[in-house]
Amino acid sequence: MELQIKEAISAALKALYDHTVSAEEIALQPTRKEFEGTYTFVTFPFARVSRKSPEQTATDIGEHIQANAAEVAAFNVVKGFLNISLSEASQVNQFAGIFNGVDVSQSAIFQQTATGKTVVVEYSSPNTNKPLHLGHLRNNFLGNSVSRILAAAGYNVQKVQIINDRGIHICKSMLAWQKFGEGETPESSGLKGDHLVGKYYVAFDKAYKAEIAELVAGGMGKEQAEKEAPLLLEAQAMLKKWEAKDPEVYALWEKMNGWVYSGFNATYERMGVDFDKLYYESDTYLIGRDRVMEGLEKGVFYKKEDGSVWVDLTDEGLDEKLLLRSDGTSVYMTQDIGTALMRFDDYPDLSQLIYTVGNEQEYHFKVLFLILKKLGYAWADACYHLSYGMVDLPSGKMKSREGTVVDADDLMQEMADTAKARTEELGKIEGFTEEQAKELYEMLGLGAIKYFLLKVDPRKRMLFNPEESIEFQGNTGPFVQYTHARISAILRKAQQLGVSMEDINFDGIEEVHQNEKDLIYALSTYPEKLQLAADTYSPAIIAQYVYDLAKEYNRFYTELSIFNESDDTLQQFRVALSALTAQTIKVGMGLLGIQVPERM
Template identity: 60%
Template sequence: MSLQTLLTKAVKQAVKTVYNADLETVEFQATRKEFAGDITVVVFPMLRVVKGNPVQIGEAIGDFLVQNVEEVKAFNVVKGFLNVEIVDAYYLNVFNILKADKNFGVLQPKTKDHAVMVEYSSPNTNKPLHLGHIRNNLLGYSVAEIIKASGKTVYKTQIINDRGIHICKSMLAWQRYGKGETPKSTGLKGDKLVGNYYVKFDQEYKKEIAVLIAEGKTEDEAKKEAPILLEAQQMLQKWEAGDKKVVALWESMNQWVYKGFDVTYKNLGVDFDKLYYESQTYLLGKEFVNEGLRTNVFYKKEDGSVWCDLTEDGLDEKIVLRSDGTAVYMTQDIGTAIQRAKDFPNVGGMVYAVGNEQDYHFQVLFLILKKLGFDWAKNLFHLSYGMVDLPSGKMKSREGTVVDADDLIADMTSTAQDISEELGKLDGYSDEEKSELYKTIGLGALKYYILKVDPKKRILFDPKESIDF
């Protein structure tokens, strides 16, 4: 029996008992967030058959419900609205019933014509996962599970951004300052170790900028001419040219990061069906850039860079290949989308869970794919969500001002343990059972804290408040 059906019967009985009147219908609405309650009974329509003050009528019905309906634990009346609080046992019973129903959520048979691909996480291999990635993963994974419950086949995927100038920055900093240290020699997770060198690069880069400015360069000139940046750019060119030493270092450091990511994903409770790597898909993207040049979708400037003119579509010009021949993010995303369509021809649509800072990027990507002649491009969707800020401002990985995902998960687990021990409700549980329960409660609290916010809204995240249960 649904909650509304249960309460409709009870409210009608209350009115019959207290006022000897018959209600034809009972009107409900969602309880406003500023008031306690799970569901609200609207009293005003009852005045047609019950004469009196709406507040007094609401209180009389509320008293009847508390005394006679075991599912109702409390109530409050605000003007003509009776806000009803339901006991936790009711919801637990409903969940147990649904859990026992093997067909729950399967609204239609899964067929090859109903496949959807959902992309989320999509990290860079120059830093560990952080709070922003947690929101991304939880949103993407949840949407994938919801689509799956509707009866569609779902493929959960990510594109691992494992190449580019930002990756070379970590590599170069490790070459200069790492003294050969490894995750094994330091005891650090590989993603954290590599992330430390991304921060180190930024520190040294700023020092060199300051020196150049002191020598008379403008800030813009100093940023472009800093030796450490020029060396990182040269490293990227060597990587794309297949330099054996650079590629070997890249492979080694990326493996450190992948092992670190796997630990975080397992702790967070998310998984993937298929992984894509930018280092592979960008090549396909470059192929289609050349194809687009032949069909006039793209054009080449005097410096050799390749662009797409989208001004007639209300957008701007977009670079798809640098003058030195190296790829940009757009090149890779073009290649990734095309490769996925080749790998999964039964996919009817793709969902990209990516922050709203990339809204314009996806407008451009989807339009370019349509111009390249791919009919499936009309079924691409950007699940745009608000960024996560700290009280001190926007998180910046290169400056080390981020909330580390592993640390946050550990903090939530630790807080669950502290509160559980303080309440003393786990007496009789084994240490192993307690440990597992702490993780379950802590992770559940974290997921609720993140997912309760409308995806379109930014989150101001205070680490201390987030673990206040």
């Protein structure tokens, strides 16, 4: 529809002013509510070629397309804005075109052509020393949703993560467990594995602080105390033993990481995210080290007197960056080089590698991509840092040492509990089994938190307000879910009454209500919203769209009755509109990783 209008305008420009602009280059925008029309064409830029005022230009074009394009029923001009009204028939036709039959899942708006390109999306990538928190939730939901969006837009998507399973942090937990744990296990304590390990990470920190205080009290400087506290030295010694594959340390490391993984897996499952492939830092850091050595031989990097290896990025306006320590051990950057290489080895036809990582690491990725380029990898340009803002609490930043971290497991449970309370109060779930009810609470609770975290532009820092996040009204996940449940009730009733969506005589529809036009328009924009979301890696576009669509439907719903409509064809038409709206909500929410219920 939009394309036809664009073509008509393109033809008008050619006929009136002998000015050639392809239809694709014509920009249309939706007409603002206060004016009559569906599409608006801005003529200011064309006053130059028409050599007339913008108003006159708009009028001329309007007259031309009204005369030549059947879709155009009327037009009006306000200043340089040409507002185009579509004919009733063309709007019904537009819907008929996208409705595409009873199986709404096969609607034309969901048919995206495959790009044939493979994209890898990395997300989550936690450290293995403590449980997941609210920040991880934003990361996971964002990465997972972007994966779904890209897949829907026709890409072959692979979801991966790099697990930071080695390093001083895990040694700290291991050491504390050894010292204070008394053999405690997830089974003996009843704690989830990741929470158990996290408990010892905290225990380490506490004991370490105490040691520092003691040393300082004994007259030592604070900085020195922080470096020389016995516990820290022990942890460092343990890391060296690990690198030397000391059997005892290695066994402990495997045992405790195992606990963490099973804890993480339970959390991921509840979150509804998954991965196609896992990378482990303990596998990739050695590869990175080899490549750094190669780069050194090629003269891309240089060595200082103490043996440490550096890259000089001052020509690019950045600093010098360390790649290998003087003792030959690797740093974060080293392993990231290795990880990138492994991925392009694993996926040779990879057209893009997306890193879902917080914006505090922007500098790191800038450097990483530059290094990869300097090493001569042409695919360095295919790397992209999907950078997102931190999640703040009303009290400020989340700080683990102040105990203000919002735990992922706790939060999900809280949301499900709230969903339960709301449903018991207001829900219509008579006849649900206990299983079904539980499933619903999960769907609503998770829907609320996912929607809350995804509706904000990923790049922006956002505020997590606990009270607001569990709200079920307004711009929330449950609001959209409710709309879907509401439509489902309509569709059930239609089926009961034998109102069929088959063989609708669209030609028999003469008058379409404004609410119906608005709804058709909203449905028709799904493909472009999806494309925009894919291009900008922004689930927020989809969240906004789905919300607007739900609101549009609710307006339609209050304004027009379906089953009291005496015209059978109109009744069918409205049921069909409802069915496609429900499906679009379902698909759109699906892109956010949110399920929608039939009843709630």
